[in-house]
Amino acid sequence: MIYVVIAYLWASLLLYILLGGADFGAGIVELFTSRRNRKKTRRTAYEAIGPIWEANHMWLIIAIVILFVGFPVIYATVSTYLHILLVLMLMGIIARGTALTFRNYDAVVDDMQRLYSRIFIYSSFVTPFFLGIIAASAVSARIDTAESSFAHAYIFSWLNLFSIGVGLFTVAICGYLAAVYLIGEVKDDREEMRRYVIKSKNFSAAAFCCGALVFLAAWLEGIPLFEWIFGSMYGIVAIIAATISFLVFYTRAQNINPGILRMIAAFQVLLILFAATYAHFPDIVLIKDGRHLSLLEHHGGIKAIENLGRALLLGSIFILPALFYLILSFQRKKGISH
Amino acid sequence: MNDFLAARSQMALSLGFHIIFSCIGMVMPFFMAVSHFYWLRTGDVVYRNVTKAWSKGVAIFFATGAVSGTVLSFELGLLWPEFMKHAGPIFGMPFSLEGTAFFIEAIALGFYLYGWDKFNKWFHWFTGIIVGISGLASGILVVAANAWMNSPAGFEYRDGAYLDIDPVKAMFNDAWFSQALHMTIAAFVATGFAVAGIHALMILKRKDIDFHTRAFRIAVIFGTVAALLQPLSGDISAKDVARRQPAKLAAMEAHFETKSRAPLIIGGIPDEQQQKVDYAVALPGMLSFLAHGNMDAEVTGLDKIPEQDRPPVAVTHYAFQVMVGLGVFMVLVSVLYYIIIFRKKSWRDKKWLLQLFVLATPMGFIAVEAGWTVTEVGRQPWIIYGVMRTRDAVTPMPGIAWSFYLFTAVYVSLSLIVVFMLYRQVTMVGKLYNTPAMPVVN
DSSP states (O other): OHHHHHHHHHHHHHHIIIIIHHHHHHHHHHHTSOHHHHHHHHHHHHHHHTTTHHHHHHHHHHHHHHHHHHOHHHHHHHHHHTHHHHHHHHHHHHHHHHHHHHHHHOSSOSTHHHHHHHHHHHHHHHHHHHHHHHHHHHHTTOBOTTOOSHIIIIITTTOSHHHHHHHHHHHHHHHHHHHHHHHGGGTTOHHHHHHHHHHHHHHHHHHHHHHHHHHHHHHHHTOOHHHHHHTSHHHHHHHHHHHHHHHHHHHHGGGSOHHHHHHHHHHHHHHHHHHHHHTTTTEEEEBTTSOEEETTTSSSOHHHHHHHHHHHHHHHHHHHHHHHHHHHHHHHSOSOOO | OOHHHHHHHHHHHHHHHHHHHHHHHHHHHHHHHHHHHHHHHHOOHHHHHHHHHHHHHHHHHHHHHHHHHHHHHHHHHHHOHHHHHHHHHHHHHHHHHHHHHHHHHHHHHHHHHHOTTTSOHHHHHHHHHHHHHHHHHHHHHHHHHHHHHHSOOSSEEETTEEESOOHHHHHTOTTHHHHHHHHHHHHHHHHHHHHHHHHHHHHHTTSSHHHHHHHHHHHHHHHHHHHHHHHHHHHHHHHHHHHHOHHHHHHHTTOOSOEESOOEEESOEEETTTTEEESOEEETTHHHHHHHSOTTOEEOOGGGSOGGGOOOHHHHHHHHHHHHHHHHHHHHHHHHHHHHHHTTOOGGGOHHHHHHHHHTTTHHHHHHHHHHHHHHHTTTTEEETTTEEHHHHSOSOSOHHHHHHHHHHHHHHHHHHHHHHHHHHHHTHHHHTOOOOOOOOO
8 A cells, every 4th residue: 555655645746746837837937928928828828727726736735645644754854854945835835826816816907916917927936946946855865853053954954056956947847838738728829839839948948957957066066866867777768768758849849739749748747757756766855864764664654554545546536537527628618707 | 932832823823814714615615506506596697696706705715725725734744743743644534535625626616616608507506516515524624633633532652652543533533523513513604694794784885785685695594594503513512522621621611620510600801820710700500511411510620630731721711702702692693683584574674783794794703713712722731632742742943933923924914915805806796797687575
C-alpha cells in the first residue's frame, strides 16, 4: 500500500504542476503580454480556466494531506524549517485565488478591476516561484536541524542561488504550459494562434535558460545535480527525450495539431519531474548533516498508510470521472455565461 | 507578544476567518437549490435571478474559503509541527476523506456556476445539490478531526509513544457526533439569518421587493427551523461535554466548586483568583439538570481539576454566554415569525419583525465564533485532551508574532474586500436583474 500512496503523492504533484501550473501560467502569460493584447488574453484565459481553476488547485491540498497523514515527520520538518518560505507561498495562493474570483465576480466593473488584475498577475508569478524554491530546498541539503542561529536555520535553509534558479525555472514552465494550452483555445483565429505559438516558444526558451542557470547554480553551490540527473540510465533517457520533444516543439510548433502540442508539453513536464525525483527516490528531503527523510522509512505507520491508501483509491472513483467529465464538457461547450 | 500566544492567536484568527466562509459554502448551495427548483418548476424568472445572484455570492465565498482552507492545511504544520508529527497519522482519516469531498465540491461548483444553459437543466440543478452535499460532508469530516482533539481515540499512549493506531476508531471518536451535529445546524442558523437579514433590510428599504421577498422566504425557513432545532443539539453537546470534559463544562459555567444541585449561572464576571462569580443570576439545580438530566446530580467544579490543567475560565464563560444568548434571541425571532405566519398575517407588513431580522443578521456568525471559542479555549491547556499540551506542540521558530501580524493584515483586508463586494452585489440587484416580475402572492 505504501507504493500506492507514494504513487498518489507523485501523481498529485505532477497534476498540480500541469493543471495548477498552467493555471498560474495564465497570469504569467498575461504579465508578459503587451497592454494592447491583454484584454483579449484575459478573456481567452478566463474562458479556458474559469470552470476548472478551483479543481486545479485541489491537487496541492491532496498532496499536502497525503504528506501530513502519511509522512508526518517529513511534513513537520519541512514546515518547521521552510516556515517563512511556505508563508510567502501561502500569501501568493491567497492573493491569486481571491483576485481571480473578485475580478470575475465583482458586480461593478470599475477601477477596482485594475487592482484585482495587478494582484492576480503578480501573485501568479510569485506563487510558482516560491513553489519551485520549496522543491529545490527539499533536496539542496541546506536544512539544518542542529542550527541555532535564526538566519541559518530558517532563512538560508531555502535562500540560495540553486533554489532561486529552480523557482525561476518553475515560473517559466508554468508560462510555457499556459501558452501551449491557449494555442488550442483560439483554433479559429490564425492571428491569435500565431501569437500563442510565439509566446510558448519564448517561454520554452526561458525555461531552457533557467534550466541552464539551475545547473550552473548547483555547480557553484556544490549540489551534485549533474550526477543525480545523469547518474542513472532513466535520468539520461528522460532528459534526452525532453530535449528532443523540446526541439520538435521549437521547430515545428506551427504545423502540429494543438492537442498534440499540449501532450508534448505535458510529457516534457512529466519527464522533468521524473528525472528530478527519481534520482533520490525514496528520499524526499535531504538534511544538511547527511540524513535523508525517506518516504519508505519516515511514514506514519502501516495502519495509517493502509487507511490513507484506501481513502485515496475510494476518492479517485468519485473524483477522476467527474473531473474528466468537467474538463470534457467545457471543452465542447465553449463560451462562458453566468 | 510571545511566540506561543502569537501561534495560538494566528490559529484562532485563521480558523475564525475560515469558519465563516465554510458555513456559507456548506449552506448556500441548498438555498440556491430551492430557488433554482422554483425557477425550473414555475418559470418565475425572479427565482432564476435570485439563484444567479446567490451563486455569485457563493463563488466569492467559496474561493475565499478554499484559499483560507489551503492556508489552514499548511498552518497545522507551520504552527504545531510537534502535534502533527504524532497526530497526523491518527486523526488524518477524516482529512483524507475531506480531500475527496472538497475536490468533488470544486468540480460540482465548476459545473454549476458555468453550466447555465449548457446542460440538461435538471442535471445542472443536481450539480448544485452535489455542491451542497459535498460541502456538508467536508464540514462534518473536519469537525470530526477537531472532535478527536477533544476526545482522543484510536491509539494507545504509552511512555510518550503513540501505539496501536486505528484511524477509523479515531475518526468515530466519542465527540464527533455531537460536535458535527451542533456545527452543521449552527451553519444553517448563521447563514440563514445572515441572508434573511440582508434581504429583510432591502425589503425595508423598498428596493426590488419581489426579488428580495422570494430570497428572504427561502433563507428564513432554513434559518428559523435550524434555530429551533439548535437547543436540542446544544443539550446533547452539553451532556456529552459534562461526561468527557468536565473541566470545559466547569469553565463554560464558571462553576468553581464541585457540588450537587449545581446552579446554572447566567451572566456575571468570573473572578479566577477568588474562585467566585460576581453579579450573576443563579438558577439552583439547573446546571445539574442540564449536564446530567437530574437536579440533584453532582457537577464537577474547577476545584477538582489540578491547577495546571484548568482552561481559562473568563473567556470560555463569556463566549458561552454570548453563544447561548444570541441563540435564544434567534429562537425568539423564529417563534415570532411562525406566530405571524400561523395567524395568516403578512410578515412583510410587520416592519418590526423585519427589523428584528436585520438586527439578527450577524448574530448567527457571532454565535458560531463564540461557540468555537468555547470548544477550543475550553480544551486548553491541551491540544490533544489529556495527552499533549498545546505549549509542547508549538513550532520552535521564533518571531511568530510577525507572522501573526501579517496574517491579521491579510485577513482584515480580505474581509473588507469581501464585504465591499457583497455590498455591491446586493445594491446592484436592480440593475443586474432588471426583468419584469410576476406578482408576489403571500
